[in-house]
Amino acid sequence: MTDNIHTSTGSAVKMVTECGLRPSPQRIAVAEYVLSHLSHPTADEIFTGLKERYPTLSRTTVYNTLHALAAHGAVLEVNVEPGLTRFDGCTEPHAHFMCVDCSRIFDIGMSRMEFPQEFDISTMQVSLTGHCPECRQAHRR
Amino acid sequence: MTDNIHTSTGSAVKMVTECGLRPSPQRIAVAEYVLSHLSHPTADEIFTGLKERYPTLSRTTVYNTLHALAAHGAVLEVNVEPGLTRFDGCTEPHAHFMCVDCSRIFDIGMSRMEFPQEFDISTMQVSLTGHCPECRQAHRR
DNA sequence: TATATTTTTGTAATCAGTACAAAGTTATAA
DNA sequence: TTATAACTTTGTACTGATTACAAAAATATA
Numbered sequence: 001m002t003d004n005i006h007t008s009t010g011s012a013v014k015m016v017t018e019c020g021l022r023p024s025p026q027r028i029a030v031a032e033y034v035l036s037h038l039s040h041p042t043a044d045e046i047f048t049g050l051k052e053r054y055p056t057l058s059r060t061t062v063y064n065t066l067h068a069l070a071a072h073g074a075v076l077e078v079n080v081e082p083g084l085t086r087f088d089g090c091t092e093p094h095a096h097f098m099c100v101d102c103s104r105i106f107d108i109g110m111s112r113m114e115f116p117q118e119f120d121i122s123t124m125q126v127s128l129t130g131h132c133p134e135c136r137q138a139h140r141r
Numbered sequence: 142m143t144d145n146i147h148t149s150t151g152s153a154v155k156m157v158t159e160c161g162l163r164p165s166p167q168r169i170a171v172a173e174y175v176l177s178h179l180s181h182p183t184a185d186e187i188f189t190g191l192k193e194r195y196p197t198l199s200r201t202t203v204y205n206t207l208h209a210l211a212a213h214g215a216v217l218e219v220n221v222e223p224g225l226t227r228f229d230g231c232t233e234p235h236a237h238f239m240c241v242d243c244s245r246i247f248d249i250g251m252s253r254m255e256f257p258q259e260f261d262i263s264t265m266q267v268s269l270t271g272h273c274p275e276c277r278q279a280h281r282r
Numbered sequence: 283t284a285t286a287t288t289t290t291t292g293t294a295a296t297c298a299g300t301a302c303a304a305a306g307t308t309a310t311a312a
Numbered sequence: 313t314t315a316t317a318a319c320t321t322t323g324t325a326c327t328g329a330t331t332a333c334a335a336a337a338a339t340a341t342a
Binding site for chain 2: 073076077078079080081082083084085093094095096097098099100101102104106108110113115118119120121122123124125126127128129130131132133134135136138139
């Protein structure tokens with residue numbers, strides 16, 4: 001759960017290039033931020049966090065980069081809070097637990113759906129995306 | 142998955158009163174809509190759907206009612222699509238599958254996490270809310 | 283170097299959702 | 313009843329996240 005501040009730039013560059021994007025400083029910075037801050041930041045938190053070191057950075061670039069990374073599955077969009085998209089650099093299958101008091105979002109492993117007992121779960125939502133039977137057939141998948 | 146147009150008004154009234162709300166025509170209409178349209182409508186879709194029959198209905202009333210119902214667990218907020226809250230009158234534990242082609246959202250049972258094979262699952266997100274260990278201890282829960 | 287391509291930036295626009303106060307309803311008390 | 317209080321609805325204005333878009337900047341190619 002602790003953010004790893006010392007993620008190597010290498011993996012960020014790799015992530016960007018593997019998504020078919022040129023490894024520009026801004027894109028590397030965004031990828032690096034997401035990889036090193038596993039606290040599920042919003043696009044705006046990422047923007048603010050990078051603004052000091054990259055004063056000319058624009059919000060649009062952050063959004064564009066995040067969407068491109070998410071489209072390639074390199075980063076996950078987390079929709080726990082209504083109306084707010086958060087981003088997760090950890091792409092291993094896991095659940096997100098949001099505390100209704102402090103609003104923090106915790107990662108929780110979910111092997112065999114046995115959730116840790118310390119967490120007092122009141123609501124649960126499983127969201128899947130993919131191709132439905134009709135669309136699957138339409139595309140002969 | 143087919144919407145049941147003929148949901149009795151009775152259960153809608155019951156739902157509203159059980160949430161501690163006065164059963165006003167507007168509130169009953171919203172509850173009835175959610176119960177009879179299990180296609181995960183947005184607040185705006187509910188508003189538009191009811192506007193014809195209730196011409197003076199305001200969006201704010203729809204939002205207020207939905208939030209009150211959701212706060213009491215009578216209705217579920219579904220956050221599959223980023224930036225858009227949908228509502229679900231079915232409160233049985235189940236998963237939501239969104240087709241990336243047609244954008245429809247399907248209900249999927251999840252007993253023992255065995256999802257139906259017809260659906261071609263590409264991403265999965267489990268979201269839980271509740272009280273984290275710290276907040277739990279702070280409130281001696 | 284000149285030119286084409288890509289990327290970034292900044293502003294304006296959009297859109298879901300919220301705040302809030304006035305107007306309308308319903309309930310309660312005299 | 314009538315007056316008064318409590319609640320509900322409405323409509324408008326506002327907020328805040330996200331998107332659209334075109335100009336400017338950077339990078340690659342000829």
